[in-house]
Amino acid sequence: MNFHPEIKFIFFLFSALVVSMIISVTLMFLKEKEGRAVERSLLLLLFSLILFILIYIFSLNQLIIGFLIITCIFLFFLVIPFSPDKNIIDEYPNSRIDERDTMFSRNELKPGTSRFEKYYSKNPDKKILDDLFRKEPGLLKKGSKYYHEQAFQMADDNFDKVELLYNRIEGSVEHSTIDVHKKIITDSIKKLAIDLGALNIGVTLCRDYHYYSHKGRREEYDNKIVPVHSYAIAFTVEMDAEMVAGAPQASIVVESSKQYLIAGRIAVDLAEKIREMGYASRAHIDGNYQVICPLVARDAGLGEIGRMGILMTPDHGPRVRIAVVTTNLELEVDKYKRDHSMLEFCKLCKKCAESCPGKSISCNDPEMINGDRKWQTNQESCFTYWCKAGTDCGRCMAVCPYSHPNHSWHKLIRYGIKRSKVFRYMAVYLDDFFYGRKPRVREMPF
Ligand code: SF4
Numbered sequence: 416m417n418f419h420p421e422i423k424f425i426f427f428l429f430s431a432l433v434v435s436m437i438i439s440v441t442l443m444f445l446k447e448k449e450g451r452a453v454e455r456s457l458l459l460l461l462f463s464l465i466l467f468i469l470i471y472i473f474s475l476n477q478l479i480i481g482f483l484i485i486t487c488i489f490l491f492f493l494v495i496p497f498s499p500d501k502n503i504i505d506e507y508p509n510s511r512i513d514e515r516d517t518m519f520s521r522n523e524l525k526p527g528t529s530r531f532e533k534y535y536s537k538n539p540d541k542k543i544l545d546d547l548f549r550k551e552p553g554l555l556k557k558g559s560k561y562y563h564e565q566a567f568q569m570a571d572d573n574f575d576k577v578e579l580l581y582n583r584i585e586g587s588v589e590h591s592t593i594d595v596h597k598k599i600i601t602d603s604i605k606k607l608a609i610d611l612g613a614l615n616i617g618v619t620l621c622r623d624y625h626y627y628s629h630k631g632r633r634e635e636y637d638n639k640i641v642p643v644h645s646y647a648i649a650f651t652v653e654m655d656a657e658m659v660a661g662a663p664q665a666s667i668v669v670e671s672s673k674q675y676l677i678a679g680r681i682a683v684d685l686a687e688k689i690r691e692m693g694y695a696s697r698a699h700i701d702g703n704y705q706v707i708c709p710l711v712a713r714d715a716g717l718g719e720i721g722r723m724g725i726l727m728t729p730d731h732g733p734r735v736r737i738a739v740v741t742t743n744l745e746l747e748v749d750k751y752k753r754d755h756s757m758l759e760f761c762k763l764c765k766k767c768a769e770s771c772p773g774k775s776i777s778c779n780d781p782e783m784i785n786g787d788r789k790w791q792t793n794q795e796s797c798f799t800y801w802c803k804a805g806t807d808c809g810r811c812m813a814v815c816p817y818s819h820p821n822h823s824w825h826k827l828i829r830y831g832i833k834r835s836k837v838f839r840y841m842a843v844y845l846d847d848f849f850y851g852r853k854p855r856v857r858e859m860p861f
């Protein structure tokens with residue numbers, strides 16, 4: 416059968432477009448050093464070339480027309496928007512979390528101390544669980560599975576430097592109040608944070624549930640937290656994709672500690688600048704929080720809290736660290752930009768749950784926990800795995816499709832996920848096809 420010249424031309428354009436798209440995707444995978452994805456895309460390229468050449472040689476008109484029609488229908492379903500389910504989780508928690516119940520606080524309880532006795536006499540059920548992590552070598556400790564002398568030392572140094580920032584997180588306001596224009600000062604603070612290294616920044620009104628109910632660390636242990644500030648500035652810093660891809664090996668804890676330090680420095684700088692203008696402020700940085708940063712950041716419009724229970728940003732997923740500054744300086748609040756498509760994608764994806772070495776992430780839909788419908792990771796089994804690994808694991812963060820570097824193809828996929836239900840299904844299969852359902856642990860960067 417002869418090829419109609421018009422069909423031949425359209426088909427030529429179509430096949431050239433498909434081939435160049437696959438080449439461009441292959442180059443992106445090469446840049447990401449994703450061996451499996453490169454192999455898969457080369458196979459796809461070969462398959463497409465053979466198919467197109469055969470169609471061309473044998474002038475299979477009907478096949479070409481069928482091919483083009485199916486492509487058009489497929490593209491149509493990809494571009495028509497389907498609004499996602501808006502009731503996947505409850506938006507506002509109805510109670511405050513007690514920092515004394517967090518694993519970091521429980522990890523600091525020393526057997527034989529009155530604090531230890533008091534906590535476990537009130538919470539005997541937690542004692543059984545916590546005895547499990549106490550049997551493991553511990554975070555950054557010799558004997559742990561991923562012990563790496565230099566890397567652990569580097570991470571330890573970073574955490575020590577974070578602690579040196581604690582004496583700058585709050586302070587007295589000795590300057591008289593400067594009158595400022597709400598919008599101008601908000602923009603200036605945001606610009607300063609970005610100049611200092613922040614990735615994204617947002618402002619929200621402080622809400623009761625943003626605050627822990629009690630302090631759970633250091634000398635302020637047991638102190639009731641009384642919210643005193645009205646505004647919260649939340650910002651993220653990016654974690655390096657290659658360092659994260661090596662998780663749960665030592666590269667993850669080096670990168671986390673480094674970004675906690677960078678975020679901490681930005682936060683204390685911002686808090687000091689605000690005090691210099693005559694307004695009270697407090698920085699909330701690693702190991703010294705009064706607020707729950709992911710909740711504040713979510714309400715400041717920086718992302719959603721997905722299946723793994725941490726902030727997922729639209730462009731870098733969970734591959735960020737967060738810090739917060741609370742203040743009484745009146746600021747322009749960001750609009751609450753909920754992105755239900757991310758949560759709907761989480762419902763379908765489940766990759767973090769299936770890859771979690773601690774079996775700490777649920778594969779189910781959100782459940783009612785303490786009166787709120789949400790996903791909640793099992794913090795005890797997660798922390799026990801950290802103490803075994805010696806690192807803060809981060810395997811969930813490494814495998815999350817949203818953690819891929821923010822290159823043009825990934826941007827396009829994220830746009831599609833946001834827009835179309837069909838695309839959300841397709842994106843799960845595409846990610847599995849190229850990166851694997853359980854992506855391999857990458858070698859640590861040198
Ligand atoms: S891996 Fe998948 S399910 Fe888990 S947080 Fe990321 S998108 Fe959601």
Ligand code: SF4
Pocket residue numbers: 770771772773774775776792796797798800801807808809810811812
């Ligand atoms: S950090 Fe590791 S153990 Fe914890 S939830 Fe993520 S993958 Fe699981």
